[in-house]
Every structure is written in C-alpha cells, then in structure tokens.
Amino acid sequence: MIKTENNYKRILISLIPLLAFIPISIFRDITPNNELRYFSIIDEAIANNYFFAFYNQGNIYADKPPLYFWIMMVGRKLFGDFLLEFMLIVNLAISFVITYTMNKWCFTVNQIKQYSAAALAFLTTGYVMGVIAVVRMDLMMTMFIVLSLYSFYSLYTNKNIRLNSCLFPVYVFLAIFSKGAVGILIPLLSTIVFLVSEKKIKDIFIYWGLKTWLILIVLCAIWFTGIYFDGGTEYLNNILFHQTVNRAVNSFHHKEPFYFYLWRFWMTAAPWSILFIVTLIKGLKWKVVFKDKLLKFFFVIIVTSVVMLSIISSKIDIYLIPIYPFVIYLTFVILTKVKSSLIIKISTAILPVILILILPCLPFFDKFSPIELSHKMLAYFSAVISFIGGVISLLYIKRNLILKSVIVSSSALLMLVFFSSFQITPFNEILGMKNLADKGAELKSKNNAKSFVSYKAGRTESMDYYLKEEIITAKTLEELKDTTLYKRPYILFLKTKNISKDEALKAFIDGRKGEKMIFYSTFVIE
Secondary structure (H helix, E strand, C coil), X not given: CHXXXXXXXXXXXXXXXXXXXXXXXXXXXXXXXXXXXXXXXXXXXXXXCCCCXXXXXXXXXXXXXXXXXXHHHHHHHHHHHHHHHHHHHHHHHHHHHXXXXXXXXXXXXXXXXXXXXXXXXXXXXXXXXXXXXXXCCHHHHHHXXXXXXXXXXXXXXXXXXXXXXXXXXXXXXHHHHHHCCHHHHHHHHHHHHHHHHCCCHHHHHHXXXXXXXXXXXHHHHHHHHHHHHHHHHHHHHHHHHHCCHXXXXXXXXXXXXXXXXXXXXXXXXXXXXXXXXXXHXXXXXXXXXXXXXXXXXXXXXXXXXXXXXXXXXXXXXXXXHHHHHHHHHHHHHHHCCCCCCHHHHHHHCXXXXXXXXXXXXXXXXXXXXCCCCCCHHHHHHHHHHHXXXXXXXXXXXXXXXXHHHHHHHXXXXXXXXXXXXXXXXXXXXXXXXXXXXXXXXXXXXXHCCCEEXXXXXXXXXXXXXXXXXXXXXXXXXXXXXXXXXXXXXXXXXXXXXXXXXXXXXXXXXXXXXXXXXXXXXXXXXX
C-alpha cells in the first residue's frame, strides 16, 4: 500500500510542474522560424495527401522525419486552429514520460525528495524549458533515446529480457523517426563505449545483434518505401544522403567549430550547469561515478554524445537536449552520495539569487522594453513570489538542505513562468506573424488587392497558414516595381528595419497606404 501510494506521488511530481507551461500556448503567437513553417508544411501535406514526403511551398522538405508531423496533422484535423495548444499538450506528455522514466530509473519510490528535486531541476533547465514551450521534434527524440537506453540498461541488468529485447530497437527506430540519425547514434555509441568500459566488448552483439538490426531494417524499409511512393528517388536520396552525410561532414546548415558545445553548455544548461560540473568533479574525486554502474553509464552517455555531436559539422544549442536528462539526474544521484560543500552551496544559490533580483529590477523593465507589460500588478505579484522563493531557498542552503533548496527555487521559477505567460499577448507582435497576417488580410479586403508579396521579410511565405493563400517572394526591388510581374494592387510585406536601411526601398513605399509595426510592415502597392 505504501509503495503504491509513493508511486502515485512519483507520477504527480512528474506531472504537476508541467501545468506551469499551459498558459504559454494559450496567449502566445506561433513563432515564424519553425512553428509557422511546420504548420504550413502539414497543411500542404494534408491538401496533397502526402504522409511520408513533405514539401514547403512545393520544395522538398526532408529535414525532418514524419512522426512529429503526423502528430501535428492529427491535431490539425481534430482541433483546427488550436494546433499550438494541442502540440503543447503533446510536449507536456513527452516531458512527463522523460521525468517519470528517469525517476523510476534512478530512485526508489521512497526517495520522494530526491526525484522531486531532480524532476524540477530538469524541467527548469534553460533549453529544456524552451523546447517544452515550442513546437520542435527534439524533445520527442530525447524521450525515445531515454526509453531506448533505459531498455538497454534493463537488458544489461537482466530485467524483463524478452520484452526489452524488442522495445530497445523499437525505441531506437522511433528516435530516428522523430528527428533523424542522432536518434541511433547516441544509443549505439553510448552502449558500445559503456560495454567496452565494462570490459564486455563481446556482449555488443547481444544488444546489437540480429534481432535488433532486423527490427530496425524492417521498420526503416517500411518508412523508405513510403517515401519512395510519396516523393520518389529524389526525395529518398535527399533524406538518406543530403540530410545525413552532408550535414555531418560539411554542413550546409548551422556549421560551427568543434568546441562549440563546450562553451555553449554553460548557457543552455543554466541555471544548473555550474552545479553539474562541480558535482561531477566531486563525484569523480570521490570515485562515486565509476563505482556505481548507473552513474558510469550516464557519464558515458554524456561524454560520448558531446564528442559525437562536436564531430558532426552541423551544430546548434538545441542539439544538446538529449543529454540533459542524464546531466541532471547524474548530478542529483551524485548529490545523494557525497557530502555537501561550499562550492556546491554557491552553485545551488545561483537560481535563488536570480529570483531575488527580479523584484528590484522589475521597475526598470518598461524603460528598456519596446512594449509595456499588460498586467503590472500580476507582474509584481509573480516577482514577489520569486523573491520569497529565492529567500527560502537560500535559507535552506544555509542549513545545508540542498535538495529542499532546489525544490523551492525550481518551483518558484515555474510559478514565475506560469504568471509571466499571462503577459505574453502584447509581445506577440515580436514573437510571431499573426498580427502581420491579420493586417495584410484587412488591407487586402479594403483595397481589393489581388495577391500577397514579401520582400526581404524572412519566412513570411509560411503565413499561408493564416491567409490560406500563397505569399509570393520577390527577390529584387526591380521585381516589385515591375507592373507586369504581379497583379496589382498587391499587399507587400517587409521587415521594418530594412526600410530605413534601403533608401531605394524607402522611396518605393513612401506615401503608400499601410502600417509600420515593430519588426514587420505591410503596404498596399497599386
């Protein structure tokens, strides 16, 4: 009975903190760089009855596998314009699976305090918070990588061998099917390096044997057959070679130096990055890491993944997301095995200090922000909660209660996220393009315009998701001036900053009907 009760607590501890993210999807706009493009892509796929091959404005989009797109397509069909809210719920479910699996893996049902601190720290890690709140495939791939490595470790420790021998390759495939080749590279390299470190190199074929590869090959064959029927050999070649080999060796996209992740980690894993490094050094010094097989496995996963990702030519901060469950849980398992110290206390105090400083800094917000806060009383209320949470957290640190301090400061940060979400609406003009699309549609209706055209305006072509009409992209100013090229009058979308930078463009739109916004502007060209 006690065990069942504690298991319910473990579920609730993994689930309740996620509620802090719900208002974000209700009040914010769709971001243009990825979300709006993805939504436009799935509308195109639904219209053309494509399920394996995806296109962006008629051009091949083989950057991402179909699993996450399929979920978006289901959400679009079921919930229509509430797709952003639906996808946040999907992300929250994924986050729950990750934290619940890691808690189950690392702590017993009686260690409520330990997995409360670890789960909250994971959910408040900088880039984890960001990827939960946005529509991207990285979190889903992370979930399947965690599940695949959990299945491997269960096999390694002789738990549910028959079930896990099937789940292991299925999870690996789903990781690939979520984001791409990294989904197999992290489990493959990490498990091999771990077995080598355990002097069990001959056992590699137990885990990566005929059964594993057969399941992977069959599932991939089904996927590639679907691609062939939807997109032909050109699409198949793009996803097999252009999106894998070319990105890895000499990237056409996000090319960065080898050491990129070594210095970016400090920011992306904030506010826990320093605590992780300090705790890891302490764990290595006390020889805790290599005496405990689980900690050793996590350490191998982290190091192997960072080295592998550093070798790959294409690099962005969010590619590190798959290592963060292991970074955070390695930290908190070590903390339960070593004595606290001054440097651990200082590292833990970083977040509480930030939370305390929010209140005195809030009066200066309006002076530096282009947009005023919509609910100032709510802003001050959340800042006061943060302040109180920070103070209590510091008091716990003083009493050497590190885990309680993390629980309080992380909870205060999540409450800040929750209440801050109600302030997002005025910032939607900066975050997304819905206001721009609405203004364009209004101008088109009032002026009987024939089409939409964009010029040096980023990814405005994806606004077809809102406008239900193609946005033509002009490459030169001469195209805009050509009276025979576009049916007039047309609605022109521009980046506001480009108007002041380009005198010829400024002269072209001077005197036209329209409106300048913070980031974008729209005009009627008659």
